[in-house]
Amino acid sequence: MAVGGLLVVAVFVVVAIFAPWLAPYGAGATDxxxxxxxxxxxxxxxxxxxxxxxxSRVFWGARASxxxxxxxxxxxxxxxxxxxxVAGYYRGWVDTVIAxxxxxxxxxxxxxxxxxxxxxxxxxxxxxxxxxxxGAVPGFxxxxxxxxxxxxxxxxxxxxxxxxxxxATIIFxxxxxxxxxxxxxxxxxxxxxxxxxEAVLSFLGLGVQPPTxxxxxxxxxxxxxxAQAPRLAIFPGLAIVFAAxxxxxxxxxxxxxLDPRTTR
Amino acid sequence: xxxxxxxxxxxxxxxxVLASMLVFLGVRAIPGDPAIALGxxxxxxxxxxxxxxxxxxxxxxPVQYAHWISLAIRGDLGVDQRQLSVAHTIxxxxxxxxxxxxLSIFVATLVGIPAGVIAAVRRGKPSDYAATAVALxxxxxxxxxxxxxxxxxxxxxxxxxxxxxxxxMQHPLANLEHMLMPSLVLxxxxxxxxxxxxxxxxxxxxxxxxxxxxxxxxxxxxxxxxRHALRNSLITITTVMGLQLGALISGAVIxxxxxxxxxxxxxxxxxxxxxxxxxxxxxxxxxxxGYVVANLLVDVVxxxxxxxxxxx
Amino acid sequence: xxxxxxxxxxxxVRFDTDDGFVHAVDRLSFTLDTGExxxxxxxxxxxxxxxxMALVRLLPETAVVGGRVLFDGVDLLGLSSRRLRQVRxxxxxxxxxxxxxxxxxxxxxxxxxxxxxxxxxxxxxxxxRDRALELLRLVRIPAPERRLDDYPHQxxxxxxQRVMIAMALACDPKVLxxxxxxxxxxxxxxxxxxxLMRDIRERxxxxxxxxxxxxGVVADVADRVLVMYAGRxxxxxxxxxxxxxxxxxxxxxxxGAIPRPYEGEGARRRLQEIPGRVPSLRVLPTAxxxxxxxxxxxxxxxxxxxxxREVRPRHFVACFHPGET
Numbered sequence: 091m092a093v094g095g096l097l098v099v100a101v102f103v104v105v106a107i108f109a110p111w112l113a114p115y116g117a118g119a120t121d122x123x124x125x126x127x128x129x130x131x132x133x134x135x136x137x138x139x140x141x142x143x144x145x146s147r148v149f150w151g152a153r154a155s156x157x158x159x160x161x162x163x164x165x166x167x168x169x170x171x172x173x174x175x176v177a178g179y180y181r182g183w184v185d186t187v188i189a190x191x192x193x194x195x196x197x198x199x200x201x202x203x204x205x206x207x208x209x210x211x212x213x214x215x216x217x218x219x220x221x222x223x224x225g226a227v228p229g230f231x232x233x234x235x236x237x238x239x240x241x242x243x244x245x246x247x248x249x250x251x252x253x254x255x256x257x258a259t260i261i262f263x264x265x266x267x268x269x270x271x272x273x274x275x276x277x278x279x280x281x282x283x284x285x286x287x288e289a290v291l292s293f294l295g296l297g298v299q300p301p302t303x304x305x306x307x308x309x310x311x312x313x314x315x316x317a318q319a320p321r322l323a324i325f326p327g328l329a330i331v332f333a334a335x336x337x338x339x340x341x342x343x344x345x346x347x348l349d350p351r352t353t354r
Numbered sequence: 355x356x357x358x359x360x361x362x363x364x365x366x367x368x369x370x371v372l373a374s375m376l377v378f379l380g381v382r383a384i385p386g387d388p389a390i391a392l393g394x395x396x397x398x399x400x401x402x403x404x405x406x407x408x409x410x411x412x413x414x415x416p417v418q419y420a421h422w423i424s425l426a427i428r429g430d431l432g433v434d435q436r437q438l439s440v441a442h443t444i445x446x447x448x449x450x451x452x453x454x455x456x457l458s459i460f461v462a463t464l465v466g467i468p469a470g471v472i473a474a475v476r477r478g479k480p481s482d483y484a485a486t487a488v489a490l491x492x493x494x495x496x497x498x499x500x501x502x503x504x505x506x507x508x509x510x511x512x513x514x515x516x517x518x519x520x521x522x523m524q525h526p527l528a529n530l531e532h533m534l535m536p537s538l539v540l541x542x543x544x545x546x547x548x549x550x551x552x553x554x555x556x557x558x559x560x561x562x563x564x565x566x567x568x569x570x571x572x573x574x575x576x577x578x579x580x581r582h583a584l585r586n587s588l589i590t591i592t593t594v595m596g597l598q599l600g601a602l603i604s605g606a607v608i609x610x611x612x613x614x615x616x617x618x619x620x621x622x623x624x625x626x627x628x629x630x631x632x633x634x635x636x637x638x639x640x641x642x643x644g645y646v647v648a649n650l651l652v653d654v655v656x657x658x659x660x661x662x663x664x665x666x
Numbered sequence: 667x668x669x670x671x672x673x674x675x676x677x678x679v680r681f682d683t684d685d686g687f688v689h690a691v692d693r694l695s696f697t698l699d700t701g702e703x704x705x706x707x708x709x710x711x712x713x714x715x716x717x718x719m720a721l722v723r724l725l726p727e728t729a730v731v732g733g734r735v736l737f738d739g740v741d742l743l744g745l746s747s748r749r750l751r752q753v754r755x756x757x758x759x760x761x762x763x764x765x766x767x768x769x770x771x772x773x774x775x776x777x778x779x780x781x782x783x784x785x786x787x788x789x790x791x792x793x794x795r796d797r798a799l800e801l802l803r804l805v806r807i808p809a810p811e812r813r814l815d816d817y818p819h820q821x822x823x824x825x826x827q828r829v830m831i832a833m834a835l836a837c838d839p840k841v842l843x844x845x846x847x848x849x850x851x852x853x854x855x856x857x858x859x860x861x862l863m864r865d866i867r868e869r870x871x872x873x874x875x876x877x878x879x880x881x882g883v884v885a886d887v888a889d890r891v892l893v894m895y896a897g898r899x900x901x902x903x904x905x906x907x908x909x910x911x912x913x914x915x916x917x918x919x920x921x922g923a924i925p926r927p928y929e930g931e932g933a934r935r936r937l938q939e940i941p942g943r944v945p946s947l948r949v950l951p952t953a954x955x956x957x958x959x960x961x962x963x964x965x966x967x968x969x970x971x972x973x974x975r976e977v978r979p980r981h982f983v984a985c986f987h988p989g990e991t
Binding site: 190191193194196197198199200201202205206208209210213282286289290293294295296309312313316317320323324327330331334335338339342 | 365368369370372373376377380383384490491493494495496498499502503505506510597599600601603604607608611612619622623625626627629631634637638641642645646
């Protein structure tokens with residue numbers, strides 16, 4: 091099952107990267123002769139209100155959506171994992187301070203946070219990435235801290251200390267590699283949330299701005315034409331669902347393989 | 355129990371203070387003159403001077419913060435672009451969102467918890483796989499998309515339910531009509547999370563030693579599951595509920611936008627689109643405070659339910 | 667001669683796991699008379715706990731159980747679930763190893779004891795509470811009136827185990843199965859629990875199956891002992907005869923492994939270890955399961971499975987080379 095998820099994920103990644111070559115039309119290519127056209131051999135999924143080919147826009151949209159999904163998760167990990175590890179390693183007041191700071195971050199529901207960031211920075215793809223990244227930080231902090239609490243009891247830690255290793259070496263060279271599988275699983279679960287999150291933000295006008303295509307932007311455009319051409323909302327939505335589902339399935343499968351102790 | 359609650363309240367207070375500082379700094383971080391931002395873009399020098407005076411903008415930051423906080427605590431969140439009291443606007447819109455949230459929680463609990471229990475009890479059998487698959491899909495579907503589809507189907511095609519708008523509780527039936535789809539949409543995502551959590555919590559309970567003891571006592575399977583396992587699992591679940599409230603608030607923002615409901619969530623978006631900084635500030639602060647307080651209440655409920663905390 | 671209370675015939679338990687079968691118990695037979703205390707001894711993984719839980723079908727669904735368990739003439743393995751539940755807790759009850767996790771943390775002690783009284787004896791709430799109080803006194807818990815409304819986490823380990831015992835005795839069962847009742851407790855508390863068990867047998871006449879890996883415990887309380895190894899019976903005899911004249915090399919090894927710092931002659935004996943490990947239970951044995959670790963092993967032991975033989979009065983061994991040296 092995980093393999094199936096992996097395959098679909100791979101497909102999406104490929105499409106995202108190679109969109110310029112795979113898409114039949116350019117992202118902004120309009121054709122005022124066929125507005126809101128039904129699917130045909132010329133436009134496999136039809137066209138939107140400006141005559142743009144829906145299929146192509148879905149492909150192009152994959153770029154923005156996947157980009158935000160991956161980058162925000164990576165941003166979160168880069169910040170959160172070291173912080174979580176430090177909290178778990180040193181415990182004491184360091185742990186308490188980090189716990190409070192994470193709580194502060196958690197105090198802002200995700201969209202409220204995005205709204206705040208949009209107010210300061212202005213809506214954009216960058217804003218979306220930042221908001222999603224920051225929102226994912228507490229989750230990773232908790233995982234990294236939990237793993238650290240368990241792993242620091244392993245025998246190789248005192249062995250390394252006795253051999254003269256300093257704290258940084260122990261944390262990053264010895265313990266970190268042992269948590270990669272758990273972190274990987276968490277990442278595969280965070281990314282679909284980020285993809286959906288990007289759609290939400292762009293839909294609300296807080297993220298990717300039109301005319302740059304992203305699945306969320308397409309959904310927003312589709313809202314005005316819901317009665318006449320519901321397919322404009324259906325196709326990008328399906329893309330989101332399949333991408334997110336693929337990651338979730340992959341994540342579940344990875345978790346089963348890498349950590350058989352968790353109850354399935 | 356007292357000790358536990360004191361610690362949690364203390365932590366909550368610290369978080370509230372830090373969060374309010376973050377909000378305060380956030381507004382100051384907007385490029386440009388804060389006076390213009392806080393004064394609702396009015397560039398009249400007299401107005402700007404009044405704004406500077408009111409928010410003590412020429413004083414050092416900590417003084418500004420203290421002043422701003424003292425105003426906020428007394429309920430004065432300033433005025434928005436249209437010279438309306440921010441606090442008043444928020445207070446009028448909040449109950450609408452609360453109604454939506456409560457209905458959604460109701461839907462989610464009604465569906466999610468039994469589904470999770472059944473999936474755990476019938477682990478490995480077809481009903482488990484089915485329920486887990488449905489939950490997985492529920493997690494992957496952006497629920498606002500679901501909302502759009504439901505509008506197309508139920509409102510446009512079938513004309514069963516209104517597509518948008520809100521009617522006050524004075525007309526309960528109409529109110530329900532308008533709230534039905536939004537609460538289903540918002541509740542669906544929550545239900546999926548709840549189902550998964552419930553399932554894994556029940557699996558842990560059912561595998562516990564005390565369940566073996568209960569069976570060894572000759573109790574019926576129903577009693578074992580219902581009284582012994584479920585009671586423990588529900589207590590564990592309350593901690594999850596608290597965290598999900600944040601997602602619920604976020605969800606309310608989108609749901610209200612799609613369904614054209616003028617609630618607190620919608621207010622947030624409007625504020626950003628209008629670049630109404632005073633309003634944004636007020637909204638973000640209230641949302642954060644509300645969330646922290648709600649979590650604290652969840653902690654209180656949990657400490658009452660769990661005997662290990664209730665009685666040292 | 668009255669017929670035995672419990673007759674286990676050819677009990678076999680096999681687990682179907684993802685990696686294949688595990689034969690936890692292989693054709694085990696034994697009997698239990700009214701009022702008798704039977705000790706089942708063996709190391710971890712020998713199948714003793716599995717055996718005890720198999721009696722009333724408490725094993726998970728992955729277990730395949732064969733053979734017969736005759737209780738008062740009725741085969742428990744063939745009973746309907748409903749009738750089996752009438753036996754559990756009422757005629758045959760259990761005390762498990764970990765009292766902290768075996769008691770439900772969200773219900774009071776009084777409630778959990780009362781539950782079994784209400785279920786089997788139909789007592790009212792008040793009557794159940796009174797009887798629960800009596801039971802707490804029976805197991806010698808101090809200040810029982812206060813303990814009734816306590817939660818498990820408020821009690822010490824020893825007291826929790828006494829509560830478990832009280833709960834098990836609530837309906838005056840004919841058989842009490844105690845699976846490692848003292849293993850999780852401090853040594854000083856262990857003695858108290860064992861005293862209690864002796865007391866119970868004397869006062870109430872309850873038959874007890876005591877499962878443990880600790881021969882010392884068995885010496886204290888049991889009438890007869892059954893030594894298990896790799897899912898089969900290795901030796902069975904009266905307790906005095908077992909300690910005085912052990913026959914199976916495994917039993918001898920176990921006895922040699924008991925720390926006895928002060929021997930009569932003054933010399934300190936070395937602890938004797940039994941070399942090797944328990945064999946895998948994935949295949950049914952085709953030879954003596956102990957052969958790899960046995961100093962007496964020969965061609966015969968390695969090619970045939972030894973059957974039980976009576977080598978002394980009421981003393982049975984499954985070995986080709988039994989004997990005391």
